[in-house]
Amino acid sequence: MTKKLKIVVLAKQVPDTRNVGKNAMKEDGTVNRAALPAIFNPEDMNALEQALRLKDSHPGSVVLLLTMGPARAAEIIREGYYRGADGGVLLTDRKFAGADTLATSYALAMALKKMQPDIIIAGRQAIDGDTAQVGPQVAEKLSLPQVTYAEDIVGFEKNRLVVKRRLERGVESVRTPLPVVITVHATAPECRPRNAKQLMRFKHARTLTEEQDNEHNSYLPLVSPESLRIPEWSVADVGGEESHYGLSGSPTKVKKIENIVFQAKESKRLTSSFEEIDMLMSELISSHTIG
Amino acid sequence: MDNIIIYIETEGGKISDVSLELLTKGRTLAGELSCKLEALIIGSSVEQHTQELFSYGAETVYIAQDKRLEHYLTLPYSAITIDLFKKERPQIALFGATSIGRDLAPRVSSALVSGLTADCTSLEIGDHKEVKSGKEYRNLLYQIRPAFGGNIIATIINPDCRPQMATVREGVMKKEPLKTPVKGVVKVIETKDIIKPEDFVVEIIERHIEERKIDIKGSPIIIAGGFGVGSKENFNLLYELASVLGAEVGASRAAVDAGFAEGARQIGQTGITVRPKLYIAAGISGQIQHTAGMDQSAMIISINSDPNAPIHQIADYAIIGDMNEIIPRMIKSYKLNSK
Numbered sequence: 124m125t126k127k128l129k130i131v132v133l134a135k136q137v138p139d140t141r142n143v144g145k146n147a148m149k150e151d152g153t154v155n156r157a158a159l160p161a162i163f164n165p166e167d168m169n170a171l172e173q174a175l176r177l178k179d180s181h182p183g184s185v186v187l188l189l190t191m192g193p194a195r196a197a198e199i200i201r202e203g204y205y206r207g208a209d210g211g212v213l214l215t216d217r218k219f220a221g222a223d224t225l226a227t228s229y230a231l232a233m234a235l236k237k238m239q240p241d242i243i244i245a246g247r248q249a250i251d252g253d254t255a256q257v258g259p260q261v262a263e264k265l266s267l268p269q270v271t272y273a274e275d276i277v278g279f280e281k282n283r284l285v286v287k288r289r290l291e292r293g294v295e296s297v298r299t300p301l302p303v304v305i306t307v308h309a310t311a312p313e314c315r316p317r318n319a320k321q322l323m324r325f326k327h328a329r330t331l332t333e334e335q336d337n338e339h340n341s342y343l344p345l346v347s348p349e350s351l352r353i354p355e356w357s358v359a360d361v362g363g364e365e366s367h368y369g370l371s372g373s374p375t376k377v378k379k380i381e382n383i384v385f386q387a388k389e390s391k392r393l394t395s396s397f398e399e400i401d402m403l404m405s406e407l408i409s410s411h412t413i414g
Numbered sequence: 415m416d417n418i419i420i421y422i423e424t425e426g427g428k429i430s431d432v433s434l435e436l437l438t439k440g441r442t443l444a445g446e447l448s449c450k451l452e453a454l455i456i457g458s459s460v461e462q463h464t465q466e467l468f469s470y471g472a473e474t475v476y477i478a479q480d481k482r483l484e485h486y487l488t489l490p491y492s493a494i495t496i497d498l499f500k501k502e503r504p505q506i507a508l509f510g511a512t513s514i515g516r517d518l519a520p521r522v523s524s525a526l527v528s529g530l531t532a533d534c535t536s537l538e539i540g541d542h543k544e545v546k547s548g549k550e551y552r553n554l555l556y557q558i559r560p561a562f563g564g565n566i567i568a569t570i571i572n573p574d575c576r577p578q579m580a581t582v583r584e585g586v587m588k589k590e591p592l593k594t595p596v597k598g599v600v601k602v603i604e605t606k607d608i609i610k611p612e613d614f615v616v617e618i619i620e621r622h623i624e625e626r627k628i629d630i631k632g633s634p635i636i637i638a639g640g641f642g643v644g645s646k647e648n649f650n651l652l653y654e655l656a657s658v659l660g661a662e663v664g665a666s667r668a669a670v671d672a673g674f675a676e677g678a679r680q681i682g683q684t685g686i687t688v689r690p691k692l693y694i695a696a697g698i699s700g701q702i703q704h705t706a707g708m709d710q711s712a713m714i715i716s717i718n719s720d721p722n723a724p725i726h727q728i729a730d731y732a733i734i735g736d737m738n739e740i741i742p743r744m745i746k747s748y749k750l751n752s753k
């Protein structure tokens with residue numbers, strides 16, 4: 124007998140920091156963050172694939188996405204639909220602004236309490252911060268076990284889920300009861316491509332905010348049918364302590380930000396002498412290009 | 415109260431290097447703060463390590479020993495750590511940015527509602543003045559780390575919550591034992607009182623060593639070798655440089671065809687396209703089919719003995735010479751300068 128699972132995938136819209144090409148550089152050699160395209164965080168894609176595989180092997184299961192971000196992060200829910208998910212929620216509120224990983228985890232945990240999933244799957248980390256903290260912190264906030272760095276969610280064995288984990292020097296298989304929080308590693312299989320039928324069907328899925336904005340987007344149909352409405356939840360919808368959200372719920376503060384200056388175009392020629400190589404390496408270290 | 419606690423990891427019966435590096439750094443921080451340096455070690459038989467911890471300056475070693483704790487498990491390990499931090503109230507707690515540290519530290523920080531900064535490359539003590547309230551803080555831990563894919567360096571602080579927690583990667587800080595070990599004390603943690611049977615709901619069923627798949631696309635630094643590298647053995651130089659810089663190794667098609675590197679590493683028109691923040695091309699001539707896959711990299715360093723090789727024209731730094739001499743010099747210089 125296979126069970127029907129309710130799976131929630133945590134996904135984040137991030138600037139594509141891995142593809143900082145020369146055209147995303149400013150005159151002063153620093154990165155123009157605004158010029159980076161917003162993408163579906165890569166490891167969250169791996170997480171989505173694991174969820175969809177569970178749905179394939181457990182017919183009748185539901186895969187939902189949960190994302191926190193500004194209005195345009197609704198794109199994450201649409202992308203999920205295109206690849207086979209059944210829907211999702213955009214968690215969006217000015218009160219979330221300035222959240223560090225702890226305040227983010229609190230907000231996600233409050234929404235998850237409302238969604239009541241059997242399995243929560245997230246990417247290991249987001250490429251804009253690389254902290255890998257949100258998964259474990261969500262698990263702690265919900266008092267659930269966590270299985271990090273999953274490479275393969277193998278399947279059920281006596282009502283327990285077997286997960287293969289990728290560690291620094293090898294792999295480990297664990298067995299966990301549900302509900303559980305799983306974070307997925309980049310070495311897990313890539314996400315399946317968009318499905319053309321799903322794309323046609325869900326490209327008009329909209330949040331209310333997007334619909335109200337529609338006068339600026341004349342190429343979109345004016346009102347999407349109720350079934351294509353992407354729900355938006357605010358602090359009022361998920362409840363909890365206001366002081367735990369956003370900036371006030373964030374113990375860490377950014378004191379200083381230093382932009383890294385990448386080299387200007389002009390090419391320098393060096394010989395192979397140790398002195399010249401040493402100078403280059405010191406320069407790379409002090410500009411934080413390496414080290 | 416108000417001390418520094420380092421979480422000590424063991425691996426194969428030995429203390430991990432990163433833990434000893436953190437103790438070394440912890441000594442400096444404790445000196446500046448005039449507080450004690452302490453260590454927490456959890457496992458099935460870990461008391462054998464206390465002498466070594468004393469020789470790295472730990473004045474108190476907290477030991478949690480239990481045969482059920484032979485392998486790391488999130489729930490019991492975090493229960494012990496949280497319990498100790500609640501009782502001892504350290505001002506700073508440091509963990510290795512390993513698969514264990516990055517699993518444990520966020521769980522602990524969430525339970526204690528204290529801030530955590532991942533993968534710090536530098537830790538310093540400093541003051542802070544809150545702009546809005548004018549409130550002044552003394553002796554905070556500056557947690558310095560690259561962010562945004564390595565495009566910015568951020569200094570993070572936790573003004574109000576304790577402990578101030580951070581993880582640090584192996585190899586980032588220097589490791590140095592004391593000439594004379596401190597006369598420390600051992601404090602045994604009664605695990606029975608802290609861990610509950612439910613903490614063992616996740617069971618390990620198997621563990622083994624297995625090579626990681628190659629992931630070039632995700633790497634911010636790529637060291638690529640071409641036909642000019644000369645042999646599969648010479649490619650080891652590139653792996654060595656990659657391992658000290660935390661980079662991946664790529665290859666030209668000619669190097670792949672010659673059997674110097676796996677096909678999964680091929681960069682270019684018929685391989686993968688990459689845009690790392692740093693691309694080092696060694697022994698690669700720079701044919702268009704290769705450069706099509708890498709010319710958008712933020713910074714390019716070319717190493718080629720032929721001053722007229724086309725790769726030099728797209729490089730920010732062109733090093734003319736033999737890669738067999740140049741790569742070892744880069745490794746040597748990095749090791750000299752990075753700490």
Ligand SMILES: Cc1cc2nc3c(=O)[nH]c(=O)nc-3n(C[C@H](O)[C@H](O)[C@H](O)COP(=O)(O)OP(=O)(O)OC[C@H]3O[C@@H](n4cnc5c(N)ncnc54)[C@H](O)[C@@H]3O)c2cc1C
Nearest residue numbers: 640641642666667668682683684685697698699704719737
């Ligand atoms: C349809 C098509 C698709 C292709 N796709 C790709 C592709 O995806 N990727 C790709 O890489 N190529 C591709 N190629 C092949 C490409 O045209 C070149 O042949 C190839 O890139 C050359 O590789 P190389 O630079 O390593 O070798 P070479 O061109 O042989 O260059 C070797 C270089 O090493 C230098 N050298 C020698 N000894 C030393 C030393 N000791 N120290 C320093 N430098 C030294 C030499 O000066 C020389 O410049 C493709 C070709 C075709 C036709």
